[in-house]
Amino acid sequence: MTEFIPPATRFHTLPxxxxxKRGGALHGARIAYETWGALNAARDNAILILTGLSPDAHAAASEANPDAGWWDPMLGPGKPIDSDRWFVVCVNSLGSCKGSTGPASVDPATGEPYRLDFPELALEDVADAAMSVVRALGIERLACVIGNSMGGMCALAFLHRHRGVARSHINISGSARALPFSIAIRSLQREAIRLDPAWNQGRYDEAHYPDAGMRMARKLGVITYRSALEWDGRFGRVRLDSDRRDDEDPFGLEFEVESYLEGHARRFVRRFDPNCYLYLSRSMDWFDLAETASDGRDVMAALAALRVEKALAIGVATDILFPLQQQQQIADGLRAGGADAHFLPLPSPQGHDAFLVDYERFGPAVGGFLAGL
Known part of the structure; x- marks a missing residue:
């Protein structure tokens, strides 16, 4: 995989x-991050964004890099996360392959990629690495920490391990623990990668690469990121034109939805390292805020102990990967701890990925919350 780092990306070297969390340590590791806006004199206008599994730190365009980011409609001057008011920091997760240290990075002890010698990764490690960036930027307390999907899990770990570091929290399509359905899907994704002979126990290279396994893993993921309602409305049972079908393959692509999945998967395959995918995917399955609290409390008690002042948990009715009851639980738990916490279920037809596409609903929700801080 050829690594591309956007020109606005900066790097923080971890201690x-x-x-x-689960043993071992990293030496000379780094975290990629980007910023928008300016830190005010009181240093109290900072927002931290924690991402889903695959995004990089380039959440939006900036003067240093005018290319659109993965959350461009949400972040920038006059946008819901208004960089004229807020100093916004987005980090690329520890364990990723988008500039931060992960299994694809070179182990300074050997001069070779870590591969499966990378220490076992927990979302608590991702949270601690993000906190190191926050402190390096001279921020004592965040105005808000925002987490999307996996980032919503990381945000809860962040708030638990660094009590009082954020006044408020927006949790978007996140959860306090992985549910069996989500674990099952991610398990199948990892199995698809590991069963590809080219994976070779993590010892692949550009010439011998687990393309087939990554394609299957990505297809499984994309199917769960959207809803059956959207698949039906978007593709129906429309078949491919004859010139787009391979008549030599009796079981080849026949429907438009199959072609979409294939194209989407092929674009992803060489853009994300397979070992990094395995590590981050497993870290999501392991996450359980009650277990993180490590004192026998249940999830609700662990959420109540986070003690943020204000919070918003947003979910989507058609999300099968992180269903609504998980965001409801987050809001209820934080409220039990004294937070002014609200749950906002959105009727988007676009499933788990709605926060990346349904800006007409998510923009006002996020912008309205931040305007009230």
């Missing part, structure tokens, strides 16, 4: 050694 060395950087201890990992």
């Amino acid at each position: 060395s050694p950087f201890p990992m």
Whole structure:
């Protein structure tokens, strides 16, 4: 995989050694991040964004990099996350392959990629690495921490491990623990990668790469990121034109939805490292805020102990990967701890990925919350 780092991306070197929750430590590790806006004199206008599994730190366009980011309609001057008011920091997760240290990075002890020698990764490690960036930027307390999908899990770990570091929290399509359905899907994705002979116990290269396994893993993911309602409305049972079908393959692509999945998967395959995918996927399955609290409390008690002042948990009715009851639980738990916490279920037909596409609903929700801080 050829790594591309956007020109606006900056790097923070983590303290060395950087201890990992499940054992081991990293030496000379770094975190990629980008910023928008300016930190005010009181240093109290900072917002931290924690991402889903695959995004990089380039959430939006900036003067340093005018290319659109993965959350461009949400972040910038006059947008819901208004960089004229807020100093916004987006980090690329520890364990990723988008500039931050992960299994694809070179192990300074050997001069070779870590591969499966990378320490076991927990979302608590991702949270601690993000906190290191926040402190390096001279921020004592965040105005808000925003987490999307996996980032919503990371945000809860962040708030637990660094109590009082944020006044408020927006959790978008996140959860306090992984549910069996989500674990099952991610398990199948990892199995597809590991069963590809080219994966070779993590020892692949550009010439011998687990393309087939990554394609299947991505297809499984994309199917769950959207809803059956959207698949039906978008593609129906429309078949491919004859010139787009391979008549030599009796079981080849026949429907438009199959062609869409194939194209989407092929674009992703060489843009994300398979070992990084395995590590981050597993870290989501392992996450359980009650277990993180490590004192026998249940999820609701663990959420109540986070003690933020204000919170918003947003979910989508058609999300099968992080269903609505998980965002409801987050809001109820934070409210039990004294937070002014609200749950907002949105009727978007676009499933788990709605926060990346349904800006007409998500923009006012996020912008309205931040305007009230």
